[in-house]
Amino acid sequence: MGLFTTAAQLRPIPRSTRFANGAVSFWFRETGVPERRDPLPGTVDYDVCIVGAGYTGLWTAYYLKKAQPDLRVAVVEREFAGYGASGRNGGWLSAEFAGSRERYAQSYGKASMIALQRAMMGTVDEVVSVAGAEGIDADIVKGGMRLVATNAAQRERLVEDIEYLQEWGYWPDDIHMLEEGHKPDIAVEGAVAAAYSPHAARVQPAKLVTGLARVVEALGVALFEGTAVEEIRPRQGASRPAVVTEHGTVYADHVIRATEGFTSALHGRRRDWQPMRSSMIATEPVPAEVWDKIGWEGREVLGDSAHSYVYAxxxxxxxxxxxxRSVPHRLGSGEDGDGATQPQSIAELWRALTRMFPDVADVPVEHAWSGVLGVPRDGSPTVHLDTETGLGWAGGYIGSGVATSNLAGRTLRDLVLRRDTDLTRLPWVGHQSRGWEPEPLRWVGTQVVRGLYRSADRRESKIPEEKARTSRLAGIAGRLSGR
Incomplete structure (x- = not known):
């Protein structure tokens, strides 16, 4: 497979007569893009102002108002609630945590990292419970997570990963290898092994985020959309923290930055988190006779064990x-607008889909889209509140944000309300990561790491059973990325 995908390579991909590329995401196409709420009416005053109406911002607002109903909370959003990664992701509500366990444990001890992992498991049930209690119908099915290996090297790595996780907070019931012939099955072509965790659920991302937005509004949170933020100012002497927008300024005792992959667009934050692109495709409904061959009756979320992994x-x-992940990010970390994805990404995802499920090869693709997520330089998410400046933030979830954002929201609630809790003592609270290199070094490095991982996958697919091992190229990529 070459670095670039040509139009000729795209022609074999069946596309629906309703095919769309972008338009935010298939999830919003299904629900309809919401009508925008009113923008900020002018200069105003609140107790807490949250920048960004994605999962992190909305969960923070939700838990603050539930804990202290008289708290005056505002959320300021440039587009509409869920416009970013919250409305474009793969719909994996899982206990996966992206950060380096060793890095957190080095500062806070192994027990603290295990506590964080156990908190992530509880977060899956927390989201499911709140959605049910608040009447948010987001197509949630807690069927668990299945990870498959399609060659001997992947199988060896999957076994090692399970053993590793069981040292860091997963007990055998929390994640384990599946025995051959396990039922119900998912018939992934070429699968040689599989693992399962019950701590995951499928969700429809746009339904979850728009439902949550309606709930926080009903609680009394002011949600201003179509309001671009120009600057976030810290507390300085007698001057309170402030959010400066094109429509006026919001003064508050606390300002929470919940901008994830869009953080680099803020003044002074260009190198904090790299905006990494992730792309998706969705097929037309698959015929019943094809589902009879595939199975997938439990509606588990499904991933593979490749270095350039996919999620489904x-x-x-x-x-x-x-x-x-496909094409990582644009030179200069440019934004992706309404989610149009490159032909190369569509072709790569189609090849991955039909490798896993050859019987789907004739089912047309109906939608393709992409979005950005925030990646810290050390790959470790963080949540923080600086009481001196009044500024707080959370993010850097690297693809596990559907659940992690909820944990962040509950933690920010406790930090803002000055509660000393089990959540505020978790090791990701206050974690600092150094900034990214300037462009074009950042772009070049990302391209090299991506190429090494993909080359490693190709090599591993050709390794004989008796010589199964992870490609050395993957080790080089890991060292270059610094994780």
Whole structure:
């Protein structure tokens, strides 16, 4: 497979007569893009102002108002609630945590990292419970997570990963290898091994984020959309923290930055978190006779063990939605607008889909889209509140944000309300990561790491059973990325 995908390579991909590329995401196409709420009416005053109406911002607002109903909370959003990664992701509500366990344990001890992992498991149930209690219908099915290996090297790595996780907070019931012939099955072509964790659920991302937005508004949170933030100012002497926008300024005792992959667009934050692109495609509904061959009756979220891994779900209306990192980010960390994805990404995801499920090769692709997520230089998410400046933030979830954002929201609630809790003592609270290199070094480095991982996958697919091992190229990529 070459570095670039040509138009000729795209022609074999069946596309629906309703095919769309971008338009935010298939999830919003299904629900309809919401009508925008009113922008900020002018200069105003609140107790807490949250920048960004994605999962992190909305969960923080939700838990603050539930804990202290008289608290005056505002959320300021440039587009509309869920416009970013919250409305474009793969719909994996899982206990996966992206950060380096060793890095957190080095500062806070191994027990603290195990506590963080156990908190992530509880977060899956927390989201499911709140959605049910608040009447948010987001097509949630807690079917667990299945990871498959399609060659001997992947199988060896999967076994090692399970053993590793069981040293860091997963007990055998929390994640384990599946015995051959396990039922119910998912018939992934060429699968030689699989693992399972019950701590995951499928969700429809746009339904979850728009439902959450309605709930926080009903609680009394002021949600201003179509309001671009120009600057976030810290507390300085007698001057309170402030959010400066094109429509006026919001003064507050605390300002929470919940901008994830869009953080680099803020003044002075260009190198904090790299905006990494992730792309998805969704098929038309798969015919019943094809599902009879595939299985997937438990509606588990599904991933593989490749270095350039993919993630997938069987949707409520029986499509397959599959995603992967594909083309990482644009030179200069430019934004992705309304989610149009490159032909190369569509072709790569189609190849991955049909490798896993050859019987789907004739099912047309109906939608393709992409979004950005925030990646810290050390790959470790963080949540923090600086009481001196009044500024707080959370993010850097690297693809596990559907659940991690909820944990961040509950933690920010406790930090803002000055509560000393089990959540505020978790090791990611206050974690600092150094900034990214300037462009074009950042772009070049990302391209090199991506190429090494993909080359490693190709090499591993050709390694004989008796010589199964992870490619050395993957080790080089890991060292270059500094994780």
């Amino acid at each position: 779900q069987r949707t409520a209306d029986d499509r397959i939605a599959i995603g992967g």
